[in-house]
Amino acid sequence: MNRQLRRLGVGLLACYLALFAMVNWVQVFHAGYLNNHPDNVRKIVRDFDQPRGQIISADGAVLAKSVPSAPGDPFTLQRQYPEGDLFGHITGYLNINFGATGVEAQYNDELSGHAVAQEYETLRDLFVDRTHTADVTLTVRKDLQQAARDALGDRKGSVVVMDPRDGSILALWSFPSYDPNLLSTHDAKGAQDVKAFLEANADQPLRGRTWQERFFPGSTFKIVTGSVGLESGKVTPDDPAFPRESAYKPPDSDKTIGNFGGEVCGGRLFEILRESCNSAFARMGAEVIGPAAMKAGAASFGFNDTPPIDLPAAVRSVFPDSNSPAIIGQASIGQNNTQATPLQMALVTAAVANGGIMMTPHVMQQIRDDNGKVIETYTPKPWRTPISPQTAATMRQAMIGVVQGGTGTAARISGVEVGGKTGTAELNDTGSQSEAWFTCFAGPPGATPTVVVTVLVENQPGASEGTGGRVAAPIARQLVEQVLAIQAGG
Amino acid sequence: MIGILRRRTELGLIVLGAVIIGSAYTLAALGRTSSLPADIGPFLGVVLGLFVAAHIATRKLAPGADGLLLPIAALLNGLGYVMIARLDEAAPKPRGLAAAQAGWTVIGIGTFIVTLLVVRRVRDLQRYRYTFLLLGLLLLMAPLVPGIGREVNGARIWAYLGPLSFQPGEFAKVVLAVFFASYLVEKRELLGMATFPRFRPVLPDPKHLGPVLLAWMFSILIMTAEKDLGSSLLFFALFMLLVWVATERSAYLGVGGVLFAGAAFFTYKTFNHVHDRVQNWLDPWAHKATTGFQVIQSWFAMAWGGVVGTGLGLGEPRRIPVVETDFIFAAIAEEMGLLGAVAVIAAYVLLVGCGLRIAVRAEAPFEKLLAAGLTILIGVQSFIIMAGVTRLLPLTGVTLPFLSYGGSSLVANYVLLALLIRVSHDSAQRAGEVDA
Numbered sequence: 001m002n003r004q005l006r007r008l009g010v011g012l013l014a015c016y017l018a019l020f021a022m023v024n025w026v027q028v029f030h031a032g033y034l035n036n037h038p039d040n041v042r043k044i045v046r047d048f049d050q051p052r053g054q055i056i057s058a059d060g061a062v063l064a065k066s067v068p069s070a071p072g073d074p075f076t077l078q079r080q081y082p083e084g085d086l087f088g089h090i091t092g093y094l095n096i097n098f099g100a101t102g103v104e105a106q107y108n109d110e111l112s113g114h115a116v117a118q119e120y121e122t123l124r125d126l127f128v129d130r131t132h133t134a135d136v137t138l139t140v141r142k143d144l145q146q147a148a149r150d151a152l153g154d155r156k157g158s159v160v161v162m163d164p165r166d167g168s169i170l171a172l173w174s175f176p177s178y179d180p181n182l183l184s185t186h187d188a189k190g191a192q193d194v195k196a197f198l199e200a201n202a203d204q205p206l207r208g209r210t211w212q213e214r215f216f217p218g219s220t221f222k223i224v225t226g227s228v229g230l231e232s233g234k235v236t237p238d239d240p241a242f243p244r245e246s247a248y249k250p251p252d253s254d255k256t257i258g259n260f261g262g263e264v265c266g267g268r269l270f271e272i273l274r275e276s277c278n279s280a281f282a283r284m285g286a287e288v289i290g291p292a293a294m295k296a297g298a299a300s301f302g303f304n305d306t307p308p309i310d311l312p313a314a315v316r317s318v319f320p321d322s323n324s325p326a327i328i329g330q331a332s333i334g335q336n337n338t339q340a341t342p343l344q345m346a347l348v349t350a351a352v353a354n355g356g357i358m359m360t361p362h363v364m365q366q367i368r369d370d371n372g373k374v375i376e377t378y379t380p381k382p383w384r385t386p387i388s389p390q391t392a393a394t395m396r397q398a399m400i401g402v403v404q405g406g407t408g409t410a411a412r413i414s415g416v417e418v419g420g421k422t423g424t425a426e427l428n429d430t431g432s433q434s435e436a437w438f439t440c441f442a443g444p445p446g447a448t449p450t451v452v453v454t455v456l457v458e459n460q461p462g463a464s465e466g467t468g469g470r471v472a473a474p475i476a477r478q479l480v481e482q483v484l485a486i487q488a489g490g
Numbered sequence: 491m492i493g494i495l496r497r498r499t500e501l502g503l504i505v506l507g508a509v510i511i512g513s514a515y516t517l518a519a520l521g522r523t524s525s526l527p528a529d530i531g532p533f534l535g536v537v538l539g540l541f542v543a544a545h546i547a548t549r550k551l552a553p554g555a556d557g558l559l560l561p562i563a564a565l566l567n568g569l570g571y572v573m574i575a576r577l578d579e580a581a582p583k584p585r586g587l588a589a590a591q592a593g594w595t596v597i598g599i600g601t602f603i604v605t606l607l608v609v610r611r612v613r614d615l616q617r618y619r620y621t622f623l624l625l626g627l628l629l630l631m632a633p634l635v636p637g638i639g640r641e642v643n644g645a646r647i648w649a650y651l652g653p654l655s656f657q658p659g660e661f662a663k664v665v666l667a668v669f670f671a672s673y674l675v676e677k678r679e680l681l682g683m684a685t686f687p688r689f690r691p692v693l694p695d696p697k698h699l700g701p702v703l704l705a706w707m708f709s710i711l712i713m714t715a716e717k718d719l720g721s722s723l724l725f726f727a728l729f730m731l732l733v734w735v736a737t738e739r740s741a742y743l744g745v746g747g748v749l750f751a752g753a754a755f756f757t758y759k760t761f762n763h764v765h766d767r768v769q770n771w772l773d774p775w776a777h778k779a780t781t782g783f784q785v786i787q788s789w790f791a792m793a794w795g796g797v798v799g800t801g802l803g804l805g806e807p808r809r810i811p812v813v814e815t816d817f818i819f820a821a822i823a824e825e826m827g828l829l830g831a832v833a834v835i836a837a838y839v840l841l842v843g844c845g846l847r848i849a850v851r852a853e854a855p856f857e858k859l860l861a862a863g864l865t866i867l868i869g870v871q872s873f874i875i876m877a878g879v880t881r882l883l884p885l886t887g888v889t890l891p892f893l894s895y896g897g898s899s900l901v902a903n904y905v906l907l908a909l910l911i912r913v914s915h916d917s918a919q920r921a922g923e924v925d926a
Contacts, residue, residue: 001858002850004735008862009846012869016839019873020832022882026792027828034793039778039786042794042806 038312041099047112048096049075053133055091055103055111058170058365061142063087064104069186079104079184085177086145089208090138090311090363093180095191102180102208103136103363105312110134110367110376132369139168139365139378147482148173151475156203156458158210158342161479164350164441164452166380167359169309170483174209174342176201211307211314214339215456218425219276219407219468220437221334223348225285226273226398228297230391234288235269237394242266242280250286253326257282257333260424273398274406276422278333285332286325294328295319298338300386301348302358308383309343309361317344334423345439346454351384352399353419353441353449356392358384396441396449403440410473411438413481417445420476422468427459436460438472442480451483493924496557497549503561504541511537511568514802518576521803521825536592537568544599548911551606554918555911558844562837563892563907567595567900569834570893572802573814573821580808587814587895594897598904605908612913616856619672626666629658630712643812645887646716659721660889660902663867664909667728671859674736678855682737710753717763720874720888726750727870732863736855771884784811788879791824792831799827814895816887819879834893835876842869848914851921861913864906 026034034040055064064087066077079094081087092102100108109115113133148159148171161171182194198206207213229235244266247258257278259265265277272280285294298319299305306316320327320337330336340348343361351358360383367376387395399419402408407422420440427433436457443449455472512534519527527533541564548555575588609615615622632649633639640648649658674681680698684691693699710722730746757764766781774782774789787810794805807813807821823831845865852858868891875894878885889899918924 001735001738001855001862004738005846005849005858005862008731008735008866009843012842012846012873013839015873015877016835016842019876019880019882020835022877022880023792023823023828023831023835026789026880027796027823027831030789031793031796034789037790040790040794041809042790045806 038099038101038105041097043108043114044094044099044105045096047108047114048094049077050112051133052077052079052094053111053113053135053370055087055107056135056137057087057142057145058137058139059141059143063138063142064091064180073186075186078186081180081184083142084181085179086142086149086173087140088177088180089174089210090140090172091180092312093183095183096186097188097191098183098195101206101312103138103311106310107136107364107367110136115375132371134367134369134375136364137366137368138363139163139170140172140363141170141486143486144171144479144482145173147171147479148475149175151478152455152457156209158454158456159475159479160210160342160346160452160454161483162346162350162361162452164353164359164449167350167361167383168365168378168380169361169363170451171479172208172210172343172363176203176205178205208311209342209456211309211311211341211343214315214317214341215435215458216425216427217334217338217340217345218423218435218437219278219281219334220345220348220421220423220439220454221332221338221340222273222276222281223352223395223399223421223439224298224301224303225281225289225294225332226269227301227352227387227391227395228294229269229284229289230394231297231387232289232293235284237269237398239268240288241268242272242277242283245279248279248282248286248329250282250324250326250329252324255326257326257329269394270398270401273421274401276402276407281333282329286329289332291323291325291328294332295321297386298331300384301351302344302384302386303338303340307341307343307347307361310364314343315341317341334425342454342456345437345456346452347383349420349439349441349454350452351386352392352395353443353452354392355389355448356385356387357382358386399441407469408438408440408473410469411440411477411480413442413477415445416442416480416484417449418442418477418480419449420473422473424460424467432461434460434462434467436468436471438468438476440473440476440480442484450487451480453479453483455479491923493553493918496555497545497553498557500548500557500560501542501545503558504545504564505538507561507565507568508534508538508541510565511572514569514572515575518572518802521801522576522579540595540599544602547603547606551603552911552915554924555915556844556848558840559907559911559914562841562844563903566834566837566892567598569822570818570890570895571595573818573825573893574895576803576825577807577814577818577821590897591895591900594900597897598900601901602904602908605905606912609909609912612857612860612909612916613854615668615860616672616675619669622665622669622672626662626669627708627712629662629665630708632658633716634712645718647718647721657896657898659716659718660896660898661905663721663724663728664864664902664906666725667732667863667867668860668909670729670732671856671863674732674859675856678736681733682739714757714761717761718887719764719767720871720878720886723874723886724867724871724888726753728863728866731866732859735862736859767884767886771881774881784817785879785881785885787811788817788820789881791820792880795824795827795831797828799823799825799830801825815889816875816885816894817879818894819876819890822893838869838872838876838891841865841872845869845910848910848917851917852913853917853920857913857916861910864910867906868903 052066069078092104094100094104158174162169246262246264247256249256259278265275303317303319317340320331331338360381364378403411403418408420423437425435439454441449441452453476455475457471574591578584578587633646638649677698681694685695686693734742770782774785802825805824807824810817813821849858849861875888875890877883889896891903
């Protein structure tokens with residue numbers, strides 16, 4: 001029996017060694033990930049009621065600050081958000097029970113003075129217990145955010161404004177929003193009630209629709225399909241000429257993919273993009289490009305991957321994983337299981353505008369410590385390079401054509417080169433409800449565009465290809481004009 | 491002479507353990523309130539008094555016994571108390587768990603001494619094996635009896651007798667370990683021979699295998715009815731390993747493995763709570779707000795502790811549901827860090843090592859098997875709960891011996907400890923290391 005007992009000992013020891021390895025993994029190697037996890041409130045609790053820096057908009061408005069608490073409050077500092085729901089999704093809230101979101105969570109270490117650069121600024125700091133809180137300045141502008149809000153009004157929807165040259169986000173508005181003050185109150189019961197109330201709302205006001213919700217991109221996705229076609233070499237501005245037809249019948253299905261209103265369309269790339277021809281782009285994705293190359297092309301634009309924006313809980317956009325021409329045909333015109341965040345469509349547009357290089361989207365511009373010293377400036381970096389400069393240039397011309405003489409004429413601005421794409425995603429088979437999209441770039445003629453605007457207006461009555469151009473494009477034009485004015489003035 | 495040395499080692503280690511416990515108690519108070527605990531003097535006195543009393547009992551009743559078991563148990567018991575006191579104090583509604591655990595420690599050590607007094611020779615236990623079987627099964631069934639049993643947190647493992655509430659399963663483990671050991675000793679030759687079926691013998695005679703197989707299946711079934719996954723697993727391991735050690739036939743391990751895989755798959759498919767546990771092991775994030783919450787909070791706590799821990803009283807272990815019992819290991823890992831967690835793991839490895847050494851040194855097969863069985867109970871139970879808390883294995887709720895809050899667990903483990911010490915002393919006596 002002793003031999004068995006010794007083996008038993010070896011066996012048990014092996015179990016405990018595995019346990020030892022697991023404890024090491026959780027407490028050391030995986031600890032950074034767990035400590036920064038959005039569901040983990042420990043960092044927020046540690047930093048709660050400690051001095052905390054401000055969050056400031058690019059045009060100087062204070063978006064979040066800590067002020068002395070009201071008398072009788074158990075805590076000494078109260079976090080305030082002077083702009084209320086205008087920046088709710090971006091700044092996020094700060095609550096000792098359910099943690100933080102938005103910039104409050106993303107840049108918690110910097111705001112609270114726990115980033116490495118702040119902790120030991122001088123040798124003296126090693127010996128005195130003093131932390132340097134820091135102010136975070138965003139790339140987002142209050143005036144643009146306000147303009148986006150005014151333009152959208154009380155329609156559910158999203159507006160993304162960014163600079164395609166460096167990926168900086170200039171406005172990131174979605175309606176409905178929420179007021180972070182209500183969730184940052186020290187009245188635990190009150191905050192809990194507000195949170196429960198907001199979470200019960202079917203429109204999910206706590207979620208930033210621009211980067212945390214997916215929608216059917218509809219025809220705006222044709223920018224991706226056209227770019228992938230050009231990049232593959234199988235599509236050029238002159239070839240192929242797609243047949244003029246009212247619907248495309250995929251080889252593996254009897255269900256055809258039709259044009260809006262049964263219209264007949266076809267022709268070469270510029271023409272079909274201008275008219276937003278479903279049958280032609282479905283045929284392009286399903287047969288000219290083919291399922292495998294189409295999937296790879298969508299992935300190169302960042303689909304099926306989470307954009308590395310510096311805001312928590314971003315969601316990825318998706319392109320279906322299928323080898324069926326019927327499914328890929330639908331997916332190529334932004335239907336079937338193709339879904340995108342408004343941010344993703346802005347990134348696609350930005351890649352075309354920026355010579356094929358998609359810059360990493362970001363909201364942080366600069367971080368300064370409490371002495372005013374800059375401790376970090378955001379360094380723009382590319383996220384992906386989905387297409388070559390040649391493809392980008394061709395696609396850019398095609399999109400300018402859409403605004404000059406296609407579905408996007410409502411975004412035309414004299415003296416400015418605007419290129420865009422409309423989209424109308426039907427929400428049901430009867431066509432009674434749809435989502436209206438418009439995504440565009442703009443800038444001085446001949447030069448690299450300096451602004452990208454993507455607008456999504458949800459739940460619009462009716463569905464025709466004109467809906468996106470009629471509803472969303474005017475909002476985009478208004479924002480483009482304002483950005484260009486600011487850029488010209490600055 | 492060797493006996494004296496062992497007792498001196500024991501006493502020295504107990505004093506060292508008391509110093510560690512006292513320091514932890516002081517640190518926890520400093521962490522929570524920034525002031526020294528007012529009762530540190532009396533506290534140290536009680537800790538020392540209790541464990542020195544246990545030490546004196548061993549000195550008188552089992553002077554030749556191994557000198558490591560008691561100090562390790564004392565250290566774990568003391569650290570557990572400090573942690574429980576600290577956790578209960580931070581609870582929204584303190585339930586007086588620290589005082590209760592202190593009371594149970596006194597009763598546990600009392601039971602330890604009584605066990606040493608009553609069980610003067612281990613082999614005497616062998617005579618009452620069927621009494622033990624009956625007692626074990628009765629204890630197991632008690633929670634299922636209407637009027638006595640009650641369901642708490644989804645598991646029906648509690649029994650209420652008047653004002654007294656306890657988990658009979660904790661005691662059933664020890665009692666059934668004694669039965670298994672004595673039965674297997676008697677039948678081990680027969681179980682080691684294949685005589686069935688007659689024309690091509692591959693199995694031992696069902697006549698011999700039957701009773702023990704029945705007892706085991708019965709226990710498993712009852713525990714399944716009580717939704718006590720951890721205990722079912724523990725029994726399975728205890729039984730298979732003991733049969734293997736007794737018969738020296740590895741085939742039993744193979745058969746056991748196959749049976750286990752089958753049973754595991756069946757319960758996974760049949761019982762929702764088992765299914766949940768496995769799902770939360772594979773991907774707790776999928777149900778992070780509901781069934782996966784506990785394990786995720788446990789991970790957050792451990793990660794927050796890092797290498798050196800937050801310091802006692804300075805972490806947030808209360809975020810883990812039922813942290814005082816099943817998840818106390820995570821609380822220790824958070825506040826004492828990787829170092830504290832590894833120290834606790836090492837303590838259990840030492841306990842297992844001592845137990846197996848006692849089994850190897852024991853001469854009589856019954857003593858060998860009993861020591862092995864008791865060691866398996868401690869070793870496997872500690873492993874499955876720590877593995878569950880760290881997500882190495884699916885979570886099966888059992889207490890962490892000596893550390894977790896819980897009277898039944900503490901008292902039963904002190905009985906177990908006394909029996910191991912008794913076996914150890916008997917061997918020493920037989921080897922002539924101490925006077926008979």
